[in-house]
Amino acid sequence: MQECKMLLAILKQAQKINSQVAGPDKKTVFSLDVGLYQPVEKLLMARTDLNHLILCPGEVMAQRQTNGAFIANGG
DSSP states (O other): OHHHHHHHHHHHHHHHHHHHHHOTTSOEEEEEOHHHHHHHHHHHHHOSTTTTEEEEETHHHHHHHHHHHHHHTOO
16 A cells, blocks of 8 residues: 555655656656556556546567667767
C-alpha cells in the first residue's frame, strides 16, 4: 500500500512539472522498465484521474543496451 502511494505521488509530481512546462492539456509519457511498468500500469487501470498519462514499457533498458553496445564496439 505504501508503495502505491509513493508511485502515485511520483506520477502526480511529474504531471505537475509537465503541465507547467508543456501546458495543462498535454499528456505525460513515462518510459519504465518492467519492474516499475507493471505496478504503475495496475495503478493507472484502477484510477480514472490518471488517464492523461502514457506508459512506454522497456525503453530505458533498450536504450542502455544500445549505448553499451555502441561503447563496447566503438573501437
